[in-house]
Amino acid sequence: MIELAGVTKRYGEKVVVDDLTFHVRPGSVTGFLGPNGAGKSTTMRMMLDLDRPTAGQVRIDGKRYAELRDPLRYIGALLDAKAMHGGRSARDNLMCLALSNRIPAARVDEVLEEVGLAAVARKRPKGFSLGMGQRLGIAAALLGDPEILMFDEPVNGLDPEGIHWIRTLMRDLAAKGRTVFVSSHLMSEMALTADHLVVIGRGRLLADTSMPEFIAQNSRSFVRMRTPEPEKLHDALCAAGIVVETTPEGAFEVPDVPVERLGELAAEHGVVLHELSPEHASLEEAFIRMTGAAAEYRTGPHGALPAQARGAAEDPTGHRGARTAGKDA
Numbered sequence: 291m292i293e294l295a296g297v298t299k300r301y302g303e304k305v306v307v308d309d310l311t312f313h314v315r316p317g318s319v320t321g322f323l324g325p326n327g328a329g330k331s332t333t334m335r336m337m338l339d340l341d342r343p344t345a346g347q348v349r350i351d352g353k354r355y356a357e358l359r360d361p362l363r364y365i366g367a368l369l370d371a372k373a374m375h376g377g378r379s380a381r382d383n384l385m386c387l388a389l390s391n392r393i394p395a396a397r398v399d400e401v402l403e404e405v406g407l408a409a410v411a412r413k414r415p416k417g418f419s420l421g422m423g424q425r426l427g428i429a430a431a432l433l434g435d436p437e438i439l440m441f442d443e444p445v446n447g448l449d450p451e452g453i454h455w456i457r458t459l460m461r462d463l464a465a466k467g468r469t470v471f472v473s474s475h476l477m478s479e480m481a482l483t484a485d486h487l488v489v490i491g492r493g494r495l496l497a498d499t500s501m502p503e504f505i506a507q508n509s510r511s512f513v514r515m516r517t518p519e520p521e522k523l524h525d526a527l528c529a530a531g532i533v534v535e536t537t538p539e540g541a542f543e544v545p546d547v548p549v550e551r552l553g554e555l556a557a558e559h560g561v562v563l564h565e566l567s568p569e570h571a572s573l574e575e576a577f578i579r580m581t582g583a584a585a586e587y588r589t590g591p592h593g594a595l596p597a598q599a600r601g602a603a604e605d606p607t608g609h610r611g612a613r614t615a616g617k618d619a
């Protein structure tokens with residue numbers, strides 16, 4: 291279990307992590323989501339005692355990191371896959387870590403096997419592909435067989451096989467009762483992996499919720515209807531007890547009614563339809579809406595602009611209730 295209480299980090303005047311309080315529990319994958327620059331890596335660094343909070347506390351199984359005996363046996367982390375010594379073999383890199391943390395040497399070969407790098411164990415990481423580097427970083431995280439695992443953007447730059455492998459690994463670790471904490475800026479990725487979500491924007495906590503709850507709240511299904519006779523359609527739907535929302539463009543969005551029933555109703559009342567389409571709110575867009583006002587950089591018509599220069603109250607998607615058709619996540 292990882293516990294954060296009022297954790298804050300300032301660099302000069304800038305508050306990068308702002309009073310974060312949440313728990314990361316065992317037996318599940320907790321996704322740590324936020325747009326670029328939200329403060330995820332800084333938070334993870336503070337969890338690992340690589341950065342000191344300006345205020346607040348982090349506890350690992352009730353203890354401060356510095357109080358942990360053999361910390362790699364408690365908590366293993368992939369923060370920066372390039373952190374390995376490029377001139378030493380993959381095996382030697384892990385061997386150094388093992389020796390300095392009183393981990394048996396035999397464990398090095400075990401983890402190399404587990405991450406699929408046994409064949410290149412004697413090669414130097416500087417010649418490794420991005421995916422091989424990530425696997426080596428994960429081998430280091432697994433070395434102490436820790437109860438808690440932390441991965442910072444582990445799928446970045448990986449091919450589909452590598453992504454699938456990491457997803458499966460995280461799910462397996464959680465199924466074995468481990469605490470798995472993984473950061474990402476992609477909701478779609480988390481929807482496939484995480485049981486629980488902690489969302490931050492500009493260092494602040496925006497959501498701390500189970501994945502099913504987030505999906506239930508944000509993946510609303512509805513039918514979009516457009517007609518040149520809006521009043522007639524509106525009256526017909528209201529007479530049938532159906533609640534509609536009108537978009538700024540004048541379309542109707544009707545939740546929780548089958549598309550067939552709406553088509554039949556329109557036909558019964560002789561209403562001409564120009565559109566009748568079932569849609570889902572995408573989880574990715576729900577996430578963008580949630581974090582949009584808190585995003586540090588957003589793409590404007592002239593490229594990326596600091597968000598504060600664009601007015602924080604503005605809807606980041608450019609229009610109300612942005613939604614897309616198609617499958618969630």
Ligand SMILES: Nc1ncnc2c1ncn2[C@@H]1O[C@H](COP(=O)(O)OP(=O)(O)OP(=O)(O)O)[C@@H](O)[C@H]1O
Pocket residue numbers: 301306324325326327328329330331332333475586
């Ligand atoms: N040592 C530092 N000194 C000053 N500012 C820093 C320092 N480290 C991070 N920051 C700033 O803190 C903010 C949060 O950075 P952080 O890397 O934690 O975000 P992140 O959510 O991990 O983003 P990304 O997804 O882009 O990695 C950024 O504005 C960054 O520029």
